[in-house]
Amino acid sequence: MKTNSMCAVLGNISRFEGLWPLTENRPLDTLPFDCKYRLLDFPLSSIANANIHSILMVFNEGETRSVFDHIGGGKEWNLDSVQNSYFVYFYQDFLKQKAQGLPFFASMIEYLQKAESEYTVFLGSNHLCNVDLKKVLKQHLKQNNKMTVVYKKMPKGKVSLDASLIKLNDSAEALSVDRLDEQVHETEFVNLCMDMYIVQTDWLIKQLEAGQKKEDSPSIYTFLQQKIKEETTTAYEYTGYLSDIYNVKSYYQANMDMLDPKNFKDLLYSGQKIYTKLKNEVPTFYSQDSKVKNSQCATGCIIEGEIENCLVSRRAVIRKGTVIKHSIIMANAKIKEDVQIEYAILDKNITIEAGIKIIGTKDQPVIIQKNQVVTADIIGGEMA
Amino acid sequence: MSTEMLAMILAGGQGTRLGKLTKEIAKPAVPFGGRYRIIDFTLSNCVNSGIKHVGVVTQYQPLALNNHIGNGASWGLDGIDAGVTILHPYSSTDGEKWFEGTAHAIYQNISYIDQMDPQYVLILSGDHIYKMNYEAMLEEHIANGASLTVGVIEVPLKEASRFGIMNTDEHDQIIEFDEKPEEPKSNLASMGIYIFNWDSLRSVLMGSSSDEDHLLDFGKHVIPSYLEAGEKVYAYRFNGYWKDVGTIDSLWEASMEFIQLDNELSMRDKSWRMFSKNMISPPHFLTETASVAHSLIVDGCYVAGNIENSILSTNVEVKSGSTVKNSVIMPGAKIGRNVWIENAIIGENAIIGDDAVIYKENEIKVVGYSEVIGGKQDENQ
Numbered sequence: 135m136k137t138n139s140m141c142a143v144l145g146n147i148s149r150f151e152g153l154w155p156l157t158e159n160r161p162l163d164t165l166p167f168d169c170k171y172r173l174l175d176f177p178l179s180s181i182a183n184a185n186i187h188s189i190l191m192v193f194n195e196g197e198t199r200s201v202f203d204h205i206g207g208g209k210e211w212n213l214d215s216v217q218n219s220y221f222v223y224f225y226q227d228f229l230k231q232k233a234q235g236l237p238f239f240a241s242m243i244e245y246l247q248k249a250e251s252e253y254t255v256f257l258g259s260n261h262l263c264n265v266d267l268k269k270v271l272k273q274h275l276k277q278n279n280k281m282t283v284v285y286k287k288m289p290k291g292k293v294s295l296d297a298s299l300i301k302l303n304d305s306a307e308a309l310s311v312d313r314l315d316e317q318v319h320e321t322e323f324v325n326l327c328m329d330m331y332i333v334q335t336d337w338l339i340k341q342l343e344a345g346q347k348k349e350d351s352p353s354i355y356t357f358l359q360q361k362i363k364e365e366t367t368t369a370y371e372y373t374g375y376l377s378d379i380y381n382v383k384s385y386y387q388a389n390m391d392m393l394d395p396k397n398f399k400d401l402l403y404s405g406q407k408i409y410t411k412l413k414n415e416v417p418t419f420y421s422q423d424s425k426v427k428n429s430q431c432a433t434g435c436i437i438e439g440e441i442e443n444c445l446v447s448r449r450a451v452i453r454k455g456t457v458i459k460h461s462i463i464m465a466n467a468k469i470k471e472d473v474q475i476e477y478a479i480l481d482k483n484i485t486i487e488a489g490i491k492i493i494g495t496k497d498q499p500v501i502i503q504k505n506q507v508v509t510a511d512i513i514g515g516e517m518a
Numbered sequence: 519m520s521t522e523m524l525a526m527i528l529a530g531g532q533g534t535r536l537g538k539l540t541k542e543i544a545k546p547a548v549p550f551g552g553r554y555r556i557i558d559f560t561l562s563n564c565v566n567s568g569i570k571h572v573g574v575v576t577q578y579q580p581l582a583l584n585n586h587i588g589n590g591a592s593w594g595l596d597g598i599d600a601g602v603t604i605l606h607p608y609s610s611t612d613g614e615k616w617f618e619g620t621a622h623a624i625y626q627n628i629s630y631i632d633q634m635d636p637q638y639v640l641i642l643s644g645d646h647i648y649k650m651n652y653e654a655m656l657e658e659h660i661a662n663g664a665s666l667t668v669g670v671i672e673v674p675l676k677e678a679s680r681f682g683i684m685n686t687d688e689h690d691q692i693i694e695f696d697e698k699p700e701e702p703k704s705n706l707a708s709m710g711i712y713i714f715n716w717d718s719l720r721s722v723l724m725g726s727s728s729d730e731d732h733l734l735d736f737g738k739h740v741i742p743s744y745l746e747a748g749e750k751v752y753a754y755r756f757n758g759y760w761k762d763v764g765t766i767d768s769l770w771e772a773s774m775e776f777i778q779l780d781n782e783l784s785m786r787d788k789s790w791r792m793f794s795k796n797m798i799s800p801p802h803f804l805t806e807t808a809s810v811a812h813s814l815i816v817d818g819c820y821v822a823g824n825i826e827n828s829i830l831s832t833n834v835e836v837k838s839g840s841t842v843k844n845s846v847i848m849p850g851a852k853i854g855r856n857v858w859i860e861n862a863i864i865g866e867n868a869i870i871g872d873d874a875v876i877y878k879e880n881e882i883k884v885v886g887y888s889e890v891i892g893g894k895q896d897e898n899q
Contacts, residue, residue: 169801170817209591395803402800412796416785417552417814417829426810430801433553433816436779445801
């Protein structure tokens with residue numbers, strides 16, 4: 135394979151209200167996941183693992199601070215090597231250009247022309263997965279259609295209410311994109327459109343040039359879904375782990391999924407490594423009295439208390455007498471003595487004072503926002 | 519190009535006293551503390567001291583060391599006007615550049631040092647566990663107008679005869695040097711850390727090469743010759759934690775001390791961080807059947823057994839029913855079911871089969887790198 139055969143467009147411009155307040159100060163892309171990752175690490179790693187050298191990232195205006203804090207020079211994903219380059223555009227610029235009646239895909243077309251790759255990959259962060267893009271390309275080349283869309287068979291109950299589903303014909307081609315049918319039972323399987331595509335770049339440029347003159351959507355994802363209906367599209371079935379992340383519950387569940395060794399190995403030991411920002415933390419220390427069951431932990435922590443079914447991020451300190459169950463603890467947490475926590479998501483840099491109780495439920499975990507100092511009990515989301 | 523101080527880390531020693539652990543890799547590359555290798559302490563000290571150019575002199579089994587150091591990116595030594603160079607012996611028209619002692623190793627690499635054109639050369643060994651600011655040592659070296667400054671540490675007098683002992687005047691100028699004296703006159707031991715003015719060291723080393731009598735070793739030959747010539751040689755006192763991990767017992771002991779949260783090394787002090795090559799592994803997983811007490815665990819571990827007072831390094835697996843006690847498990851080792859490991863060091867990528875017992879009273883048991891213990895292998899592997 136020619137090294138430059140694929141370039142990538144990475145973006146996630148939907149704002150999922152259901153994730154608030156976790157996404158109050160960050161895009162979905164930089165939501166922490168499984169102790170040491172951010173959701174963005176997954177598409178970025180897929181890109182790195184497929185030897186893609188050119189990336190265009192599309193973000194919402196005002197949401198990039200945490201992104202660049204995380205990516206830095208891009209060394210961890212090989213973005214800093216001599217062959218590589220990445221660009222950042224803002225979705226709002228497309229909207230403004232459209233409002234002014236300008237050709238709103240002009241900058242995207244310019245990027246695609248400069249990248250000079252035969253194929254363009256589109257992917258985002260809201261479908262948590264570990265896809266081998268080389269395999270998708272292989273399928274794409276075999277079928278030789280203009281587009282290939284990646285989908286995953288999921289139980290209806292595990293996808294967002296406004297998820298896009300694809301309809302297939304007998305020869306593994308996508309015919310159309312539909313919304314979720316309310317009649318379908320929760321446990322029945324649907325074909326979730328992962329908004330992940332491989333497209334012939336030449337053809338795409340022509341479509342974009344034509345599209346920007348019409349009333350087409352400036353959202354490239356809506357644009358591509360529309361193209362599925364117009365053009366014969368190869369459907370590639372992804373069979374690895376996937377979570378559709380669109381609200382707090384699905385985010386919480388995706389994290390908890392990692393405590394099932396099968397899911398954990400599927401996503402993180404699939405043969406394609408997931409890269410994330412390096413931190414050089416010291417080993418995690420477990421004290422003589424610590425009790426840990428079915429939990430994961432990153433480095434740099436001090437664990438003196440009891441944890442069960444928890445995901446503990448870097449540099450968390452959990453003091454003696456504290457019992458934490460079914461919770462997500464993000465980086466830098468300071469949880470003092472004799473605290474009791476169940477079903478909670480503790481965002482970064484929080485402090486929980488000694489003796490505090492924080493109790494949520496499986497369907498409604500309590501969220502403690504970033505940088506908070508908790509000095510009163512919180513039961514079922516209500517301050518006691 | 520000129521460099522103020524160039525660090526030369528001597529990492530070529532065989533470290534025979536570490537037995538199996540240095541059979542295939544150089545001593546500075548031996549894993550330590552869960553996610554480090556011994557040389558990380560010296561390399562990180564260099565970077566934290568503001569030293570930007572480091573030469574690592576290798577000779578014995580350099581593969582793991584080369585692979586670990588790479589281009590120095592893990593220590594930030596790959597930036598603008600910074601770099602780490604691995605110096606391995608080579609053949610030239612002058613003959614083969616293998617070396618026979620610490621000073622000889624520097625002599626064989628004069629062309630590299632000349633190319634860096636330093637004012638001062640800092641000589642370090644890559645096999646000690648400590649945190650030290652070499653910049654402060656250089657400042658004192660300059661303030662004293664010294665031609666050589668030797669890093670020293672106070673050792674118990676009864677152990678002093680194992681070291682090179684410095685006898686100093688009230689200003690810490692060295693007046694006498696005894697290599698492993700039977701009756702030590704002081705307890706100031708050489709740490710094998712030297713700052714030389716490069717011009718003078720260069721001419722001393724070059725001068726010696728024409729003689730029959732080579733200046734092979736810093737302790738045995740160079741320091742005495744400096745003292746004899748009346749050069750200003752000073753001692754620089756170091757007070758922190760310093761551990762030579764040259765034997766199985768001392769490596770094990772240093773590891774057990776490393777577990778302590780209040781260890782003098784203060785590993786959690788962000789102002790003097792220890793850097794290492796990152797292995798890119800998922801968080802560690804402690805299953806339903808795991809129990810962990812007073813231990814250190816790092817990324818990539820999968821633990822279903824009991825861990826007590828031990829260090830699990832990157833990507834270690836301990837299956838259910840197994841106990842690891844007072845031990846160090848090096849990266850990638852896999853431990854089967856119902857295994858008992860106590861007072862042991864398990865080498866990298868070793869495989870310990872189900873029901874094995876690794877324990878011997880009053881002895882630190884060592885399992886070598888990739889060694890396979892126990893006949894019955896896990897059928898799931």
